[in-house]
Amino acid sequence: MPESMPEAMTESTTTRTLHIPTADGQSDAFAALPGGGGPYPGVLMYADGFGIRPALREMARELAGHGYYVLVPNFFYRHGPAPVIELPERIGEAERPAVFAELMPLIEAHTAERTLRDADAYLAFLTAQPEVGAGPVAVTGYCIGGLLATRTAVAHPGQVAALAAFHAPVGADGPDSLAELTAEIHFGHAEGDLTPEGLDGLNQAMDAAGVGYTSEIYPGTVHGFTMSDTDAFDPAASQLHWDRLLSLLDRTLTER
Numbered sequence: 430m431p432e433s434m435p436e437a438m439t440e441s442t443t444t445r446t447l448h449i450p451t452a453d454g455q456s457d458a459f460a461a462l463p464g465g466g467g468p469y470p471g472v473l474m475y476a477d478g479f480g481i482r483p484a485l486r487e488m489a490r491e492l493a494g495h496g497y498y499v500l501v502p503n504f505f506y507r508h509g510p511a512p513v514i515e516l517p518e519r520i521g522e523a524e525r526p527a528v529f530a531e532l533m534p535l536i537e538a539h540t541a542e543r544t545l546r547d548a549d550a551y552l553a554f555l556t557a558q559p560e561v562g563a564g565p566v567a568v569t570g571y572c573i574g575g576l577l578a579t580r581t582a583v584a585h586p587g588q589v590a591a592l593a594a595f596h597a598p599v600g601a602d603g604p605d606s607l608a609e610l611t612a613e614i615h616f617g618h619a620e621g622d623l624t625p626e627g628l629d630g631l632n633q634a635m636d637a638a639g640v641g642y643t644s645e646i647y648p649g650t651v652h653g654f655t656m657s658d659t660d661a662f663d664p665a666a667s668q669l670h671w672d673r674l675l676s677l678l679d680r681t682l683t684e685r
Contacts, residue, residue, distance in 0.1 A: 441463075441464035442461050442462060442463055442464060442490045442493045442494050443461070443462050443463070443464055443493075444459065444460065444461050444462075444486070444489075444490065445459070445460045445461075445462075446458070446459060446460075447459075447460055447500075447554075449502060449550055449551060449554045450550060450554070451506075451546065451547055451550040452546045452547075452549075452550065453507060453543070453546065453547075454506065454507065455506065456502045456503055456504070456506040456547065456550070456551070457481075457502075457503045457506055457510045457511060458481075458500055458501060458502040458503060458551075458554075459481050459485070459486055459489060459500075459501045459511075460489075460498065460499065460500050460501070460558075461486070461489040461490045461492070461493035461498075461499045461501075462493050462497075462498040462499065462560055463493055463494065463496055463497075463498075466560065467498065467559070467560035467561065467562065468559075468560060468561060468562035468563070469496055469497055469498045469560055469561060469562060470496070470497050470498070470561070470562055470564060470565075470566065470567070470678070470682035471497070471498050471500065471555045471556060471558070471561040471562070471566040471567070472492060472497045472498065472499045472500070472566065472567045472568070472569060472678065472682075473500050473502075473551055473552065473555055473566060473567070473568045473569075473578070473581065474488075474489055474492070474499050474500065474501045474568075474569050474570065474574075475501075475502070475504065475568070475569070475570030475571070475573075475574030475575070475577045475578050475581075476501060476503075476504075476570075476571065476574050477570075477571040477572035477573060477574050477653065477656060478529075478532050478535075478536055478572050478573045478574075479516060479520060479528070479532070479656070479659075480503060480505060480511050480512055480513055480514075480516075481501055481503050481511035481512065482511070482512055482516055482658070483658070484656055484657050484658040485501060486501075487657075488655075489501050491671075492674075495675060495678075497567075497678065497682070498555070498558060498560050498561045500551065500554070500555045500558075502547070502551050504539060504544075504547060504574075504577060505535050505539070507538075507543075508535055513535065514528070514531045514532065514535075516528065518658070519658055519659070519660075520656075520658055520659045520660070521659070521660045522660055536573055539573075539577075541580060541602065544577050544580045544581070545580060545581075545584050548577075548580065548581040548584055548585065549584075551581075552566065552581070552585060552588060552589075556588075564590075564682060565588060565589065565590035565591075565681070565682065566588060566589060566590065566682070567589065567590060567591035567592070567593070567612075567677075567678055567681065567682055568581045568582050568589050568591070568592055568593075568612075569591075569592070569593040569594065569595075569674060570593075570594050570595075570597060571594075571595050571596065571597065571653075571655055571656070572595075572596055572597055572652070572653065573597070573598070574594075574597065575594025575595060575596070575597020575598070575599055575616075576594070576597055576598050576599060576601055576602075578592060578593070578594050578597075579592060579594055579597070579599045579602075579606075579607075579610075580602070580606075582610060582612045582614075583606065583607070583609050583610055586609060586610070586611040586612070587611075589611075589612045590612055590613065590681040590682060591612055591613050591614075591677050591678055591680075591681040591682065592610070592612040592613070592614045592615075593614070593615045593616075593617075593673070593674050593677055594615075594616050594617070595616075595617040595654075595655050595670050596617070596618065596619040596622055596650070596652050596653055596654055596655065597616070597618075598622075599616055599631070600627075600630070600631045600634070604630065604631070604633070604634035604637075605634075607634045607635060607637075607638050608634075608637065608638050609638070610635070610638045610640050611640060612640065612681075613640065613641045613642065613677060613680065613681050614635065614640055614641070614642035614643070614644070615642065615643045615644070615673045615674065615677045616631070616642070616643070616644040616645070617645060617647055617666075617669070617670050617673060618644070618645065618646045618647065619646070619647065619650040619651055619652045619653070619654055619661075620646050620647065620648060620649060620650050620651070621650065621651040621652055622651075622652050623646060625646070628644065628645075628646060631644060632644050643673065647663075647666040647669060647670075648666075649663070649666075650663050650666045651663075654666040654667060654670075655667045655670050
């Protein structure tokens with residue numbers, strides 16, 4: 430187990446490859462859940478721009494080991510099943526330009542309208558699973574996935590009780606876009622992604638929304654600090670991310 434992963438509460442997890450019906454086709458997805466029968470609180474996890482791959486599957490399994498049903502959709506499904514592009518085993522600085530040359534058109538094509546159509550389908554699918562409890566759900570995401578998680582929480586205020594996003598452009602839609610948030614929030618920012626002034630502006634928007642939140646810059650980090658298959662990976666910051674995420678879920682998802 431990687432150094433920064435928390436010790437799981439259950440001895441085993443079950444994993445599944447699934448297909449989620451959407452308004453635009455079928456989204457392939459990865460699910461991880463505890464080895465028992467449930468019911469468990471549901472967590473919708475959006476990957477970073479590199480998508481579903483071994484590092485993300487391991488993160489989903491680790492979270493599931495703490496008692497959650499974790500659903501990770503391939504939000505690039507319109508372009509093919511995951512992995513949508515060929516990825517190196519380790520994504521270092523030398524590999525990034527070529528990888529992002531392929532990824533950026535996919536990211537730019539994934540509009541807010543697509544995000545919201547898909548979010549409806551993902552949440553409906555997640556909450557319909559027999560192992561998922563009847564209570565509220567959480568959404569979490571990394572990089573671009575953090576923005577998708579934020580949009581999902583804004584659009585489903587009565588259903589999403591917790592929102593977490595890490596090294597993510599969560600304010601990309603403007604401060605007014607956060608006004609409808611009702612979920613409790615944790616935003617963990619990379620030091621290289623957000624200035625203290627930018628953090629103040631973001632936090633003021635959440636103050637105006639009247640939600641409970643923590644929003645902090647993780648010291649000494651660069652974009653992608655949670656991803657163990659990249660050069661950006663920071664073990665200490667990744668552990669802090671797990672601490673913050675698990676604490677948030679424990680407070681907000683009471684269906685056990």
